[in-house]
Amino acid sequence: MGQNAVVMAVDIGGTTISAGIVGADGAVHAPRQVPTYARGKGEAVLENIVGALEGLRGEAPAGALVVGVGIGAPGNVDAAAGRIGEDIQNIPELKGLALGPLVAGRLGLPVVVDNDVNALALGEMAFGAARGARNFILICIGTGVGGGIVLNGRIVRGASGYGGEVGHMSVEPDGRPCFCGSRGCLKAYLSGPDLAAQACEALAAAPAARFLVLAGGDAAAIRAEHLFQAAREGDTAAQAIVDRAARILGTALGNLINGLNPELILLGGGVMGAADLLLEPARAWARRYSFASAFAAAKIGLASLDKHSGIKGAAALFFIERGGEVAMR
């Protein structure tokens, strides 16, 4: 692909659509954000996505050629068909939509669509902390817990676009229930809302817990940040929740290490803002729950995500999946 090939990239979130033009070197041009529902609900969401892309048309740097469109979207995605799956929780109007073909038809450009965390994983491979890695796993821990798995240099999509959903692997069969139908998933202990929920539940036994004070005395206002701050200040109720979350994370990492033997695991997302509390304990549990040599082969570190990671990932989707075809034109 020529040095001046660029991709129009969109990252679709539940509240915000981010868009921009991304070069093969990862440079971001004309980044912008619009509210997902800026034009209203229903079909207006599709118009909003197309509008964001059309707004980028004149913004390519001088001499650059727009070769295609990359789109990251929540939930499971049928990347081969460019179709949004059935398990998209936060933007129901996109459910089952053939987004790729629709956008391609409107813009007259080839389009690649995939799950947003798969896009982030490919972004890490193309432009970030996973450059050169052939076997790595990205886990994004925020409002939900998403994952992207690259093995033999290729993203794992599986039979119907669920590949990489490591946030919904159970390590406590009798543990906390999860919306996915399972129990004891990573997500049920590690996501921001689940951390806050565990803090609320702990108030029964620890009514004077520090995180309640930090939340202004309002249990409904407790967020993961309050829990983490309380743990840093030595609050034992907070520490117990954080320790359990780190153990769950580490056990899951051990399982991934034994099952898939990655050379690299990257952890990112808002909850990893508490890497000071989570990373070392999770590493220690992962060591305990894996073969010594498989553990030794696996670097566990932080993702290199920044505010443009969503669109860089969406662009990486196109560059990695279609780069070869474009280069041959």
Added chain:
Amino acid sequence: MGQNAVVMAVDIGGTTISAGIVGADGAVHAPRQVPTYARGKGEAVLENIVGALEGLRGEAPAGALVVGVGIGAPGNVDAAAGRIGEDIQNIPELKGLALGPLVAGRLGLPVVVDNDVNALALGEMAFGAARGARNFILICIGTGVGGGIVLNGRIVRGASGYGGEVGHMSVEPDGRPCFCGSRGCLKAYLSGPDLAAQACEALAAAPAARFLVLAGGDAAAIRAEHLFQAAREGDTAAQAIVDRAARILGTALGNLINGLNPELILLGGGVMGAADLLLEPARAWARRYSFASAFAAAKIGLASLDKHSGIKGAAALFFIERGGEVAMR
């Protein structure tokens, strides 16, 4: 590869080395077995392997061309280097041995070496129940619990040859300890010896358990088969152990379904002789521990293993990994 290309195949086990010539259609010629230690311990094991292969030299069918050697071996294997790994439990003299280059040098033929269960998985893909599958998992439950994972049509080896070791994924973090260092692994509940151990332990609370009678009254003689037979006859202590094993298996299947979204999971090995007791309960637990659509995409069935599966798998290793090169000669 020509129709008359054949591979000399060896499956190395802790007690027996199986060898034979295998055609591209999976037909097995001149199968034979020798005890692993027939020529003694130490370097004699390598001589025994080479001897088994040399004995096959004149056995290729008329008109067939021997294009290479495929070897399946226990433990983790560095397939790129043809080197046996550090975690081979049962044949210590092979630990760290560059078996591929050594055999290639002795026989003057290209050699592919991989983990025996990876070989079985590729055998299922080339000749068995996984023909046409691009994303599937084989789990072999016997003396140990091994696995082979094929994603995007390629076997998952990982960074250092542990890829596919699904038998050592933990689903009970406080569960039974395992030799791998972890706790609550599949292996710790499902392997034949672990099933027998759980039966022994249950005698404390159920001294009249039926499996003790079936074992001739000798606790040390209890085998998994006695446990399964007792469960079939309605023994509650036996049923509790079998039910728990099925739940552990099903939870692990659910995790694999959510994480990797395979189209097919094949279960094989001696313990699956009790498929009548294990398969449906494991399926039901897997359904409970996975996304409904990901579960719906995953067929869970029995492997098509037979007495020649080891050598067919070893041959598939060569045909799949090197077939392209051979065809171009």
